[in-house]
Amino acid sequence: MQEPPPGLAELVRAAQGGDQLAVGRLLDLISPYVRRLCGPIALDDGADATQEALIVVFRKLRQLRDPAALFGWVRAIAVREAVRYATRSARSQPAELGELPAPGDPQLAADIRDVLSRLSPEHRAVLLLRDLEGLDERQTAALLAVAPGTVKSRLSRARLSFRKAWQQ
Numbered sequence: 001m002q003e004p005p006p007g008l009a010e011l012v013r014a015a016q017g018g019d020q021l022a023v024g025r026l027l028d029l030i031s032p033y034v035r036r037l038c039g040p041i042a043l044d045d046g047a048d049a050t051q052e053a054l055i056v057v058f059r060k061l062r063q064l065r066d067p068a069a070l071f072g073w074v075r076a077i078a079v080r081e082a083v084r085y086a087t088r089s090a091r092s093q094p095a096e097l098g099e100l101p102a103p104g105d106p107q108l109a110a111d112i113r114d115v116l117s118r119l120s121p122e123h124r125a126v127l128l129l130r131d132l133e134g135l136d137e138r139q140t141a142a143l144l145a146v147a148p149g150t151v152k153s154r155l156s157r158a159r160l161s162f163r164k165a166w167q168q
Contacts, residue, residue: 005029012067023058030057033071034078040132041082041124042089043117049085053078075133076143079125083144086121115165123158130155 011029014022034053039046056077064073116124122144129140130151137155141148 008070009067012061012064012070016062016064027054027058030054030070030074034074037075037078037128037133038082038085040113040116040128041079041121042085043113043124045085045089046082049082050078052085053081056081079129079143083121083125086124089121112166115162118165119158119161123154123161126151126154127158127162 008029011022011026015026031050031054034057035046035050038049038053042049053074057074060077064070116127119127125144126140129135129143130137135143137148137151141151144151146154
């Protein structure tokens, strides 16, 4: 989310103050964003990760000091929850590239999600944050609580693995 919607600060402050109507509008505003972040990382557990991230957001909403920073704060929570769910999932072990469907298989050609599922949650998170969200290495490293060099190496491996899987 590039530009915060007009009136966001007032909406956040009202929700922080306990205004249930404001809480509902805030939920409507951030739910699609949280889903978009959690889905590609947590895959089959995306809905659960989204729900848990939203629960954490609203449980800790009063701790948000700068309402203009809402989407960055929500992003950090959503990515953390998505990685947590994906890691607990049976899909946390990346598939061997040799197990990929044969070239021309309609499942592979039609489903990017299948290719993503073959990456570790950490690699999916780095791909999402760098390539879809447009964060730089430093921002991604801070969000994932790893060193910038780790982000760089994970991103390189994730892109290579994705490319290999997609080309098969």
